[in-house]
Amino acid sequence: MDISTPPTRTEMEDSLVTDMKNIMTRQEQLKKKMAKIKAARSARTARLKPIYRTVMEMVAFYFDQPYSFVEEGILDTDQHVDLLESFFSVGGCKAIVFNETKNIPPEFPRICSSRMIVTDCKEETISGVSVLVYRPSENINATEEICYSMIIVDEETKTAVGGLHLLLSLVSQPHISQTSVWGDLNKTIAGQQHKKEFLDELAGQLNFLKSTKIALDGTVSFESNPEMLDKLTTQDFLEHSTSKTTLNNVERTVRTWMKQIIRVLKHSENLRSEKPDTPPEAELDHWRKLLVQFTSIVEHNRTKECTTFISFLLQGHSKLFKKWQALDNWVTCCTYESQDNVKYLYALQKYWLPLYKMEPLDMANYLPSLMYAIRMVYATSRFLNTTEKITTLLVKVTNQMLNSCLVYLTDNNSKTIWVQKKSDAIKKMNVCLNLYNNYRQVYQDTKDKIVDAEDEA
Known part of the structure; x- marks a missing residue:
């Protein structure tokens, strides 16, 4: 139809009739689809046995939701009912998880709403609050032998280490720190010292769990291409190697991997932005995190x-192969460096721990052994034997001594020196100055010994 010529009355009527027919056709299709969905839903409802409903009622109680909310979500797909049937079948699955998630109801495909799902977690990834339902025995008809457990999966608890850290930091440590019931430990000086050592150990364990969680969160996850892998593991491997399409698809996946690896490598070489008072434990945490990342790549x-x-x-003579080899060698070198540094820093850890636990008055006794250990690391390590690396470590050791002196001067950050007795403040300052002089002397003695020993210079 020419747009310059206005449509005739007959053409307009024909167009209107066509539109009405299309609308009616879509409505009929929608009615048939809804009827089919309703029939499937009714069929699933008929499959729900009383024992299934008992479990769903308990799940609704745990989620503080009406039973109808749980049932509506379970009836969305056949897979949900199949799992319930498997759970109550001999030889079926022994554990299922109910999870409230954002999902699209079959009746309203354009609306995403909160729905209940049930899964065995083999394919689906759950998050948030979930209810684990499991049966420890083979008795499939006894509802009293079914166990329920509420679990929370989020960024803080997506690993076992993260969950343990959250539990100890939110529940155990606050109660232990605030309790005044220590029995005989409060009656003697030795007992109070044991109590302090225990609390220090607990704090140290929590810090270790926290740093481990951070390190594990940095694990590199790579994109997978199972369809292509299945194609390449058949007997037609040589035939596929001459296919440009297959080669391009493989190269595309490998390039994605290489970009992720290069990002990690570049990040590991960037200058670190650290606080001026960063302690030596941060150096160990840094290399542990890198070791986890490089290990996941390897x-x-x-x-x-x-x-x-x-x-x-390699078989397809791709130019990308040599680039991958160079990148793989780079990763291997970085992995060796991380492993070596973590090993030596762990060896040093027991020597710098007194800087965290002791008061400045007692720290001086541990300085000679600490400096000797650092000297041995400088002499034997393959990667910490540079002036730059060992200076970075010494700066952080010094930072921890300064941090401990600050805590000592301010009574654990509870009062400034201006509100303390003048004599007490001066006495504490002299203790800190003596620590500084001892540290400087031990440091100078260690430098002299390195100069004198030609094999360590």
Whole structure:
């Protein structure tokens, strides 16, 4: 139809009739679809046995939701009812998880609402509050032998270490720190010292769990291509190696991996932005985090998928193969450095721990052994034997002594020196100055010994 010519009455009527027919057709299709969904939902409802409903009622109680909310979500798909049937079948699954998540109801595909799902967690990833339902025995008809447990999965608890740290830091440590019931420990000086050592150990364990959680959160996750892997693991490997399409698809996946690896490598070489009072424990945490990242990369590079893809690049004479080799060698070197540094810093840890636990008056006794240990690291380590690396470590050791002196001068940050007795403040300052003089003397003696020993210079 020419747009310059206005439509005739007949053409307008024909167009209107066509539109009405299309609308009616869509409505009929929608009615049939809704009827089909309703029939499927009714069929699933008929499959719900009384024992299933008992479990769903308990789940509704745990979620503080009406029973209808749980049932509506379970009836959304056949897989949900299949799992319930498997749970109550001999030889079926022994544990299922109910999770409230954002999902699309079959009746309203354009609306995303909160729905209840049930899963065995083999494919689905759950988050937030969930209810674990499990049966420790094979008695499938006894509801009293079914156990329920509420679990929370979020960024803080997505690993076992994160969950343990959250539990200890929010529940155990506050109650232990605030309790006044220590029995005979409060009656003697030795007992009070044991109590202090215990609290210090607990705080140290919490810090360790926290740093471990942070390190594990940095694990590198790589994109997977199972369809391509299945294609390459067939007997037609050599035939696929001549296919440009297959080679391009493999190269695309490998390039994605390389970008992730390069990002980690570049980040590890960047200058760190640290606070001026950063202690030596932060140096250990830094290298532990890098070790976890590089180890996850090495483990990925050894997987069947990765080795198959790289072998395919070699077979297909891809230019990307040499770049991958260079990158793999770079990762290997960084992994060795991280392993070596973590090993030596762990060896040093027991020598710098007194700087965290002792008062400045007692620290001087531990300085000679600490400096000797640092000297041995400087002499034997493959990567911490540079002036830059050892200076960074010494600065952080000094920072911890300053932090401890500040806590000592201010009575654990509870009062400034201006509100203390003049004599007490001066006495504490002299203790800190004596620590400084001892530290400087031990440091100078260690430098002289390094100069005198030609094999350590």
